[in-house]
Amino acid sequence: MLTRSPRRFWRFPLNRRRVLRGLGVAITLPVLDCHRSSAATRTPTQPRRMLLISNNLGVLPKNFFPADAGTDYTPSLYLQELAEFRNQFTVFSGLSHPAVTGGHSTENCFLTAARDPTRSGFRNSISLDQFAVESLGQQTRFPTLNLGVNIDKANRSLSWSRDGVLLPADDSPAKLFQRLFLQGDAQQLDLRLKRLQERASILDVLRDDVRLFQAGLGTTDRSRLDQYLTSIRDLEQNLATSAEWEQKPKPAPTAQPPQDIPDPARFFPKIRLMLDMARLAFESESTRIVTLMIDGFATPVFQIDDQRRTGDGYHGLSHHGQSSQKLQELEQVDLRQMQELKQLFTALAATQAGDNHNLLDHTMVLFGSNLGDANVHNCTNLPILLAGGGLMHGRHLAFDGLRNTPLCNLFVTMLRNFGLELDQFASSTGMISELL
Amino acid sequence: MKPRSLTNTVAMLHSPRYCRPLKGFTVALRLLVVICSLAALSAEHTIAAGDSDVPPGILQFLQQHCTDCHSGQKTEGDFSIDNLTFQLDDAAIRRRWIHVYDRVAQREMPPPDSSVLNNADRQQLLDQLSPPLEAADLQLILKRGRGPARRLTRSEFQNNLRRILLLPQLDIRDRLPAERDAHGFTKVSALLDVSRVQLEAFLDAAEAALQQAVASRQPPPPAITQRFTGLDLFPELSTFGEREAMFFARDNRLVAIDGGMFSRMTPEQRRDPSLELALFRSATWPYYGYPRGFLAKESGAYRLRFAGRAVRQVRDFRLAVALEPAPLSFRARQPSGPDVSGDVRETGGWMDLQPELREFETTIQLRAGETFEYSPLGLPVPFIRTDGGFFYDYPPMPAEGHRGVAIRWLEVTGPLREPDWPGASHRVLFDDVAIEKATAAEAERLFRRFAAIATLRPLTDASHAPFLSLIRQKLAAGTPPATALLAAFQAFLCSPHCLYLTEPRPGEPDQHFAIASRLSHFLWNQRPDERLFQLAATGQLRDPDALRSETSRLLADPMFSHFVQGFADEWLDLRRLRRDLPDERLYPEYRRDDYLVDSMELETRNFLGTLFTENLPVATTIHADFTFVNDRLARHYDLPRVSGSKLQRISLPPGSPFGGLLTQAAILKHTANGTSTSPVLRGAWVMEKLFGQPPGAPPKNIPSVEPDIRGAQSIRDLLNKHTAAPECARCHAKFDHVGFALENFDVMGAWRDRYRGLERGEKVTGIDPAGHPYTYFVGSEVDASGTLPSGESFQDIQQLRKLLIAQPRQLARNLLHQLILYSTGTPVSFADRREVELMLDAAATDGFRAGDLLHAVVQSSLFLGRGE
DSSP states (O other): OOOOOOOGGGGOOOOOHHHHHHHHEEEEEOOOHHHHHHHHHHHHHHHOOEEEEETTTTOOOHHOOOOOBTEEEEEETTTGGGGGGGEEEEEEEEEEEETTOSSGGGGHHHHHHHHTTTTTTOOOOOOHHHHHHHHEEEEEEEOEEEEEEEEETTOSOOEHHHHHHHHOOBBBBHHHHHHSSSSSOHHHHHHHHHHHHHHHHHHHHHHHHHHHHHHHSSSSHHHHHHHHHHHHHHHHHHHHHHHHHHSOOHHHHHOOOOOOOTTOOOHHHHHHHHHHHHHHHHHHOOOSSEEEEEOOOOOOOOSSSSOOBBBBBBHHHHHOOOOOOHHOOOOHHHHHHHHHHHHHHHHHTTOOOOOOOOOOHHHHEEOOOSSSSSSGOOSSSEEEEEOOOOOOOOOOOEEOOOEEEEEHHHHHHHHHHOOOOOSOTTOOOOOOOOOO | OOOOOOSOOOHHHHHHHHGGGTTTTTTHHHHHHHOOOOOOOOOOOOOOOOOOOHHHHHHHHHHHHTTTHHSSTOGGGGGOOOOOOTTTTTTTHHHHHHHHHHHHHHSSOOOOTTTOHHHHHHHHHHHHHHHHHHHHHHHHHHHOOOSOOOOOOOOHHHHHHHHHTTOOOOOOOGGSSSOOOBBOOHHHHGOOOOOOOHHHHHHHHHHHHHHHHHHTTTTOOOOOOEEEEEGGGGSSSTTTHHHHHEEEEETTTEOOHHHHHHHHHHHHHHTTOOOOOEEOOOOBBBBBBTTTTOOOOEEEEEEEEEEEEEEEEEETTEEEEEOOOOOEEEEEEETTSSSSOBBEEEEEEEEEEEESEEEEEEEEOOTTEEEEEEEEOOOOOOOBSSSSBBOOOOOOTTTEEEEEEEEEEEEEEEEOOOTTTTTTHHHHHHTTOOOOOOOHHHHHHHHHHHHHHHHHSOOHHHHHHHHHHHHHHHHTTTOHHHHHHHHHHHHHHHSSSHHEEEOOOTTSTTTHHHHHHHHHHHHHHSSOOOOHHHHHHTTTSSHHHHHHHHHHHHHHSSGGGHHHHHHHHTTSGGGHHHSSOOTTTTTTGGTTTHHHHHHHHHHHHHHHHHHHHHHOOOGTTTTOSSHHHHHHHHHHHTTTOOOOSSSSEEOOOTOOOOOOOOHHHHEEEEEOOOOOOHHHHHHHHIIIIITTTOOOOOTTTTTOOOOOOSSSSSSSHHHHHHHSSHHHHHHTTTTHHHHGGGGGOTTTTTOOOOEEESSEEEEEEEEEEEEEEEEEEEOOOHHHHHOOOOOEEEHHHHHHHHHHHHHHHHHHHHHHHHHHHHHHHHOOOOOGHHHHHHHHHHHTTTTTHHHHHHHHHSSSHHOOOOOO
């Protein structure tokens, strides 16, 4: 797949030599600032953000999906928790990833849609978040943040590189806070800058070389190689951006440093903490894309609230086999999770972002799962909810439950809303135009 | 709307329909417009009819025969001749005239029902149009060459780095973005862009490759041998699918061991070498099995030795002697239990276990942290049922029992050491220099040496300069010599010297190297070998005999398999073979049958290779009396039993519907969608890919035919309704007929006389190999008859075949077009057509043989370049 060059309004007219010098010697005040402000005046709208959340055990489908569709839908038991935000989210039914089957193994494909993860020769593909970054280039200090709650970091992630390599999740809010707000030590900074400098010097050589090479070519070939020169320039600017960010002072935190919660049984406080971190990251302009895997599979017996504990580990609970005891507990767990979502929406909505707008208006929050029904390992009819981001909300968009619409159609819609001009991502067959 | 060309692959390649998915990629589009120049004609060419520069004879023809439908408000087929000038040096205008030429030449225009045109008038127009078109096209080719420099594909880049760095297992392909394709072809100059993303990926890939080359300097950890016997052969005492899937046996009898017994056993008892591990199911989720406790500590190659045999499980868990061999492979994966999390890769190849116990040895590739699981091929899979619960079911035991394998012991040794540490890769980079202490002069020598190894064409002294200056700068700044050199190597590997193939231009100093590279990337998908470089250096590649013998040498080499795989993927779309899974309700017998799909892919590859290496007539693509099958494929085709997994060449019985690409399972599978077959899609694919006569893009606003999988309406009824209007029928007549004849083949290419549906017909019920109950209905009979556009009719595929092989010249012309695009990266242009026809004339005498056609392409000026 080909990706387009960075968006124009972020392509500031930096002088290359000046930037490269900047890579070597530590300039304290970056050139970037003035360009950003000029860019900001040209584009009054706030940039979009994405928060992509998956719970790899899903929710009880009958409590999640509304029975009727459209704007007048009757909220399901779970959606009643979000009643206050009814016009700021859309609930979807009838979405799934085509041919992504294989029970729990599909958890790593939620944002990649890579087909049939248990077959021989399987290799995962690029995830939605990484694809967006690759296409847009780095515009913030962190291209993305990849977070997890109770996550088995070695084996699970929502974020995958182009060549299908797992990008491990961060599961420590305390360390994350440091990365976001505390200046790193000089030695590490120096190392990172050296690496960027190395790349820049290689690009310098290539530019000289391509020019020499071009001289011996006919016009058609020469213009073909112009593309190569353009790529060098684009890449250099990208490096320059990274270097600027490395040297730029980090934003001041608006909250106290958090303390990690090591006990996996304190599941919901952990989720709350991570969602807070995501909000802080958006608010401080540290990143625009956050993924969060809530790893229910790796969650042992846990606390539903201060009084109650589950009778079984989350995975055991999810295979409820229609046991009324387990169903009851699951319902409580799902409801608690919806309350955390509500808390997040409330916090985002309370954060000013631009004139007459709040952070929720600019942030697409996707909540879903790779499992439609964890009890029977079903990977169709996934529970999907999308809030915020300035899209048309307030509906239950019901697609065919037997012949599902690709979830990637929603992803394409989100990517377009994020600022990418494209028609296709992974298994998509179109868009969900109702949102636009 | 943009004009569409309807006849040849060349034009289709550029047609907007095929560029559509790329919309938004502005850089690419801009280039496509420049190079392909299929931009819509803009108003700037407006010329009043009176003062048109179109030659009078042609203008008169247009006014007489074309304006009714292609002028003013009426633009049939989105084609208007208004404002069409005769500025033939403008590629977009030239292309429109070629479109006119082709429609008239093919007798499609003017349509027979709306205008009467005698042959003389038709020929007269063609004679008037052809010379100026050819002249304009040729002029451009002479000035600029046929096509621009072509970037390497990611497979080529990986292959070349493997060769340069002597790292045969190097795995960097997937670090690079996948290429775009036009009609399945990725080796197309105009599509092989470089953007920031690609450049960065190339730099990353080259860096990773160089790191591996250097890393091999570290002495590898000593190889360790671990032997597994008894209960250590499996990670658990039982698995999903219970005893039907796996048990331990002694003297052909079940040895039942539970957790309690296991905990009381001594290590020696657990390793009891008289026990056998018996497996009866293919590896799949959630079923898994690997030796207890094995984990690769390092990435690398591991030698695997084991003793095993093919068995049958008969009544009450007894083992009986197998009736046929049982193929086995291994799958590399993380030992994460039924929850597979990482990659799963088949490794070690296919081995046929025999009814008697034998020893086997193979080499597998593992990454650190991985283990390997037994992967018996073609056996049922125990698969979880999700219809109303969480449970497994078992198919009834076949009369001859469950087929399976028994493993007696297994030994794994690794990681295998390189024989000549510190390694050949290291010497490619640093020769035998003690690199830590290398002087600037030595570093410079090492760079020149490496560049000479890696470049695709001779380097001038000046072209070393940018790289040498980088090395000097770095050394001056105190960078260690190895680091400085590696940076320069990395840059060089991503520079145009290694990344671009240029067109040979007669008279230019590099021409022989351009020929050598074009030839090797064509037939081996990688850089020239030493001999080819030698011939380039001594300027011998324009000698027809030398070139012919080199071509033959490359064809006969095992590396020709790269061509076969690449050309099968691109020409025959085999890359799409695994796109759809067969519908589990309609085709339960194919559930998770990877072995069948892998086998059909091998059949088509073997067949395609044979076509060239044995120089068979091109009509063999349509009709052959042989094919390649193994045990699974023979069953699939209802052929007499064949034993073993290795594909063998067999003669087809007289009257067999199989034989030839046209009816190979791989082709029939990827031209269906797993659930239903469409005569439209299959027919269109065959006409485009095998005959080079692609149908035009479907008109807008006409929905495609949705097959009725309930079984109530046949596809033919639906299509008859769909094509009732004459304007629809006219186009569909060009390709539907082939599709109708192929209706006798199901979504996986097996023969069928009747359709299956989910609601109507004879009810069939059973339990599929994965233990799912199924119900489908065998419905109406297949009607495979049809009529060709020529009026000839046929009853079935056999009769159609006879009609189709009567057009060998068109089959050969198409093959030439495909080979020319694949080898030169540029489609056949109007000016190339004359030479293509000459090649056909020459090949005609011997019945248009595939090998002869390939040689003809290599010897042509299209391949070797034209001088001014």
